[in-house]
Amino acid sequence: MIRIKIYKLFNLAGVASASMFDMLALMFIVPTVTSGANAEDTRTVDSASFGVDINSESVVSIAIDKDDVVANVTPTAAGSFTSQDAKIMVKTNSLDGYKLLMSVNNGRNDQPTLVNTNANVTDTINSTATTLAGNALVANTWGYNLAVGEVTSDSNTLFSKIQNDTILQEVKNITSIHTDTYTLSFGSKVTPDIPAGRYSTIVTVSAVANPLKLDNLQSLTYMQDMTPTICANTKGT
Numbered sequence: 001m002i003r004i005k006i007y008k009l010f011n012l013a014g015v016a017s018a019s020m021f022d023m024l025a026l027m028f029i030v031p032t033v034t035s036g037a038n039a040e041d042t043r044t045v046d047s048a049s050f051g052v053d054i055n056s057e058s059v060v061s062i063a064i065d066k067d068d069v070v071a072n073v074t075p076t077a078a079g080s081f082t083s084q085d086a087k088i089m090v091k092t093n094s095l096d097g098y099k100l101l102m103s104v105n106n107g108r109n110d111q112p113t114l115v116n117t118n119a120n121v122t123d124t125i126n127s128t129a130t131t132l133a134g135n136a137l138v139a140n141t142w143g144y145n146l147a148v149g150e151v152t153s154d155s156n157t158l159f160s161k162i163q164n165d166t167i168l169q170e171v172k173n174i175t176s177i178h179t180d181t182y183t184l185s186f187g188s189k190v191t192p193d194i195p196a197g198r199y200s201t202i203v204t205v206s207a208v209a210n211p212l213k214l215d216n217l218q219s220l221t222y223m224q225d226m227t228p229t230i231c232a233n234t235k236g237t
Helices: 228-233
Strands: 002-009 017-027 047-056 060-064 080-092 098-105 114-116 124-127 141-148 166-171 178-190 199-209
Touching (some): 060 199, 080 098, 080 199, 141 166, 166 178
Parallel strands (some): 002 199, 124 141
Antiparallel strands (some): 080 178, 098 199, 114 124
């Protein structure tokens, strides 16, 4: 069983995102009368414009179609593969896009393993070391796959190494309120070499709106975004 938690993170880094929308432009033009009219009828005109400034923080929301992803499998000597899928929807108003991230916590340590819920069992299902098709996974390993849209995983799906603080997807430079749908799949191959039981972990999926500009450490949310410029702009460095 993989229990999935979701979090909604907001860009509260002190970088206000201000967007101007020109809602309406008004222009009044009346030609100057120069023929057949006296000077008193001569008119001059100017133009006027109307705009709306909308000041709001960049926000992102995330929804998932299930809390627990459970796969039942009967192991064989050659290894039995199984996989399960969860649908994720991300929506944001951040014109600079967002990041979709994943972390794993099995309750015992920070290693991305599936742990038997029987406390007396020390065997675990470890992460795959490399990206492999489901039917090619090493015995007693597991992995993940993220696909754009709604898909169904199978033994030909490629499953990657499970790591903490993994950036699953990054979307940049959008032009309007934006919604994306993903399928997050988990697959495992098991043999009778490990005891029977339920092997589980908690997967945390989060989405964070990208700030329009990162100037210093105060505007930084994830260390993956660190640059020499941010370091140099931070007071005390």
